[in-house]
Amino acid sequence: MIKKNKVGEGEVYICGHHIRLSANKARRVIDQIRGRSYEEALRILGLMPYRACEPILKLVSSAAANANHNRKIKKTDLIISKAEVNRGTIRKKLKPRARGHSYPIKKTTCRITIVLKDVSLQQKKDSLWQKLLRVIVLVMPIVLIGLIIQEWSKSLKLKNRSKDYISIKKDG
Incomplete structure (x- = not known):
């Protein structure tokens, strides 16, 4: 099942309801695979x-x-980004016992939610950021040097102008 409002781009969401397991027993297995690749x-x-x-596994x-x-995502590019287990409904039935008594039997179920994420999209985004950082690292020193030279030339022109003004006053 693909839900567009709950998952982001490049993620696939699946949920299993009414699985006849205890939630705690399913959690110990889910904890082992969370964050790992599909294979x-x-x-x-x-x-x-x-x-x-x-x-x-199913x-x-x-x-x-x-x-x-x-x-159209390759299975080798998938990782389990999110996996959670929640308690489901409890099926109750009565077991007949001696002298007309009965004991309740509770059959617990759980809901398992797994989200698989496409790693190749993340790598593409990372590579774009790396290219942008490379451009910034290459261009920024050139821009800074240009700004420094402009400020330096302005300060030299101001110093030269102030000397010219002083020399004009002495002459005049």
């Missing part, structure tokens, strides 16, 4: 022994497929 996250999720890895691969198909 590295797939390797980590494939090797971790937790049950929470499978739905998270979400990450689905988000990457959406980015590739809808936005």
Whole structure:
């Protein structure tokens, strides 16, 4: 799912609702992949022994497929910029017990939100800033030298004029 109001340019947003996991158990897996590249996250999720890895792996691969198909972003350029887990709804049922009693059973769910970001766009922006800084670094000394020479020549002209004025007074 691509939401234009929540994510910026070059980002793909995916959200999984009603995933039958505890939020705390999903968080320990999400914390391991946050900030990593897409390929590295797939390797980590494939090797971790937790049950929470499978739905998270499906979400990450689905988000990457959406980015590739809808936005034409290469999967190698993606990183997991934001990943969060929130508590979802709790399904309640009753388990019958002896003498007509019942015990409640609570089945917790969670909502997992993952945002994949295109690194190549950031690198393009960084390269533009680097070019601008290079131009500034090359041009600024020339401009400063020109300003210094102008100020210096003005001050020399003022000094010469004041000497001429004094010499005219002495003559006159």
